[in-house]
Amino acid sequence: MNVENRIILDKFQLRWYQEELWNTIRNKTHRKILALWCRRAGKDLTCWNLAIRQCLEKTCLVYYIFPTRDAAKRAVWDAITNDGLKFLDYLPMQVVESINQTELKIVFKNGSCLQLMGALKYDRIRGTNPSMVILSEYAYMEHATEIYDVIRPILAANNGTVIIVTTPWGKNATWHLYNIAKELPDWKVIERKYSQILHIPEEIMEQEKKQMSREKYLQEFELSFEQGVEGTYYGRELEKLRQRGQITSVEYEPGLLTYVAVDSC
Numbered sequence: 001m002n003v004e005n006r007i008i009l010d011k012f013q014l015r016w017y018q019e020e021l022w023n024t025i026r027n028k029t030h031r032k033i034l035a036l037w038c039r040r041a042g043k044d045l046t047c048w049n050l051a052i053r054q055c056l057e058k059t060c061l062v063y064y065i066f067p068t069r070d071a072a073k074r075a076v077w078d079a080i081t082n083d084g085l086k087f088l089d090y091l092p093m094q095v096v097e098s099i100n101q102t103e104l105k106i107v108f109k110n111g112s113c114l115q116l117m118g119a120l121k122y123d124r125i126r127g128t129n130p131s132m133v134i135l136s137e138y139a140y141m142e143h144a145t146e147i148y149d150v151i152r153p154i155l156a157a158n159n160g161t162v163i164i165v166t167t168p169w170g171k172n173a174t175w176h177l178y179n180i181a182k183e184l185p186d187w188k189v190i191e192r193k194y195s196q197i198l199h200i201p202e203e204i205m206e207q208e209k210k211q212m213s214r215e216k217y218l219q220e221f222e223l224s225f226e227q228g229v230e231g232t233y234y235g236r237e238l239e240k241l242r243q244r245g246q247i248t249s250v251e252y253e254p255g256l257l258t259y260v261a262v263d264s265c
Contacts, residue, residue, distance in 0.1 A: 007056060007092050007094070007095060008092075009049075009052070009053070009090075009092060011085060011089065011090050012045070012046075012049040012090055014046075015042060015199070017041065017192050017196070017197040017199070018041075018042060018046045020190050021033065021035050021046060021047075021050075021163075021165075021190050022046065022050065024188050024190070025050050025054075025161065025163070026050075026053070029188070030186065030187065030188035031155065031159065031160065031161045031162070031186065032161075032162055032181070032186055032187045032188065033161075033162070033163045033164065033165075033187070033188045033189075033190065034164045034177060034178060034181045034187060034188070034189045034190070035163065035164065035165040035166075035190045035192075036166065036167070036168065036174075036178065036189070036190070036191045036192070036223050037165060037166075037167065037190075037191075037192040038167060038192060038193055038194045038197075038220065038221045038222070038223060039167060039220045039221060040199065040200060041192050041197065041199055042199075043136070043165045044075055044076060044079070044087075044136055044165070045081060045087070047064070047134045047136065047163055047165055048064070048076055048087055048090065049090055050134075050163070051064055051114055051132065051134060052090060052091060052092075052114065054112075054131070054132045054161075055106075055108050055110075055112035055113070055114050056092070056095065056108065056110070056112070058110075058112070058131075059110050059111040059112050060112050060113075060130070060131040060132070061112070061113050061115075061128060061129060061130040061131060062112070062113070062114045062115070062130060062131065062132045062133070062134070063115055063117060063125065063128075063130045063132075063133045063134070063151075064076065064114065064115070064116045064117070064134045064136065065116075065117055065118070065119050065122070065133065065134065065135050065136065065141075065147070066116070066117075066118060066119065066136050066137060067118065067119050067120075067137050067140045067141045067142065068118040068119070068120060069104070069116075069117060069118035069120075069121075070118070071118065071137065072104060072116040072117060072118060072136075073104065073116070075136065076116055077101075077104055077116060091106065095108055095109050095110070096108055096109070097109045103115065104116035104117065119135075119141040119142065119143060119144075119147055120142065120143075122143060122146065122147040122150055123150070125147075125150050125151060125154070126150060128154070129154060129158060130151070130154065130155075130160060131155075131158055131159075131160040131161070132160055132161045132162075132163070133151045133155065133160070133161075133162050133163075134162075134163045134165065135147065135148070135162065135163070135164045135165070135166075136165055136166070137165075137166050137167070138164045138165070138166040138173070138174050138177075139166045139167065139168055139169035139170075139172060139173070139174040140166070140169055141173075144172070144173035144174070145173045148162075148164075148177075164177070167219070167220055167223065168219055168223055168224065168225045169219065170225065171225055174225075175225045178225070191223060192223075193221065193222050193223050194221035194222060195221075195222060205221075
């Protein structure tokens with residue numbers, strides 16, 4: 001960029017509960033972030049604006065990956081905020097070289113590239129050198145673990161950043177990563193439940209709760225991993241047992257034959 005041209009980015013207004021993720025990236029305190037946010041908390045709008053700033057600060061490649069290309073197109077490329085702004089409106093057009101609708105790619109005048117893509121073709125990342133990768137709705141990615149295995153050595157070599165932002169969906173790859181990341185100092189885990197941030201008026205949320213199962217509500221808005229895929233037969237019963245402290249671990253000798261008896265009554 002020509003340093004004589006000042007770029008003003010004032011369209012995105014940060015909410016208080018988005019500040020921790022924002023400051024973690026902007027202050028470069030962690031390179032690995034797992035953001036578990038409830039629905040409608042603005043996770044993609046926040047990450048989109050972080051990606052734009054990454055591209056403006058230095059010449060780099062940023063990948064923004066969704067479970068599918070269609071999801072990327074709907075959630076970002078064609079998305080419109082509650083304020084009537086398109087996600088593309090947050091781009092400072094005076095420093096944009098080109099926008100490729102077919103490839104969902106933005107090239108900046110400083111040579112940086114910001115591209116949206118679907119996770120199903122994650123092998124396309126091999127041989128590239130992104131300095132930031134954002135994995136949105138990681139819990140719903142078919143090959144989530146494989147995708148992270150591909151980008152991890154790249155970001156380790158170039159001191160890059162990965163942001164994994166998602167809502168839980170049972171005990172899948174996200175759940176395993178969550179439990180690992182909480183114990184590792186190089187990871188930052190940021191959780192945002194509805195009961196913590198109250199970003200939707202309570203009277204509206206009460207109406208929403210009436211239109212979804214309890215399991216779905218806990219998963220989507222209270223970040224519950226225990227619910228699993230909606231419709232699992234014993235999901236609610238297991239959750240009650242956990243809340244009452246009736247589930248525990250039992251020591252056993254792995255080298256000996258072990259019998260398990262289950263009473264379904």
